[in-house]
Amino acid sequence: MKELSRNKIQEIAMQILSSFLICQNQDIVLDIENTFESVLDCPYEDAPIFLKELIIKALKNENEIIELVSKYLKNWKFSRLNSCVQAILILAVTNFKYMEGINKNIAINIAVELTKKYGEEDDYKFVNAILDNCLQNE
16 A cells, blocks of 8 residues: 555545444444455555554544533534534544644644545534634633
8 A cells, every 4th residue: 555645544534434434323343454454445554554553543532532522512412413523523532632743732633634635614613613722721
C-alpha cells in the first residue's frame, strides 16, 4: 500500500468510524479487520499504524467521548446526529485527547474540513462550535 497523508488517514478513519456507528445502531457486529480491508482495499496488516491506533482509541473510548460531547449539545442528543457527524466528533476528541501531538486547533480543523466534505451545508459551523467548547474544557 502506498504512503497515505495524515489528512487521508483522518478521512479513512471517519469512514470506518461511521460504518461502525451505523452498524451499532442496527445491532450489527462488524469485524474490524474486514472493515479496514473493505475501506482501504488492502490487507489489514498493511493499514497504517496511525490509522489502527486512531480507530482503536476511538472505539475504546467511544462512550466516554459521547458523554463528553453530549454535555455541549444544546437541545440535541448525540444519537440524533447523523452518523457522519457523530464519527467526526468522536474522531476529533480522540485526536485531541488520546493521540500524541495533535492540539485543539488541529483537531478542530481536521473535523471542520471533514464536515465540509461529508456533512450537510452548515454542519461544519455546528461541529466547530461544539468542539471549540468541548475541547477548550479538556
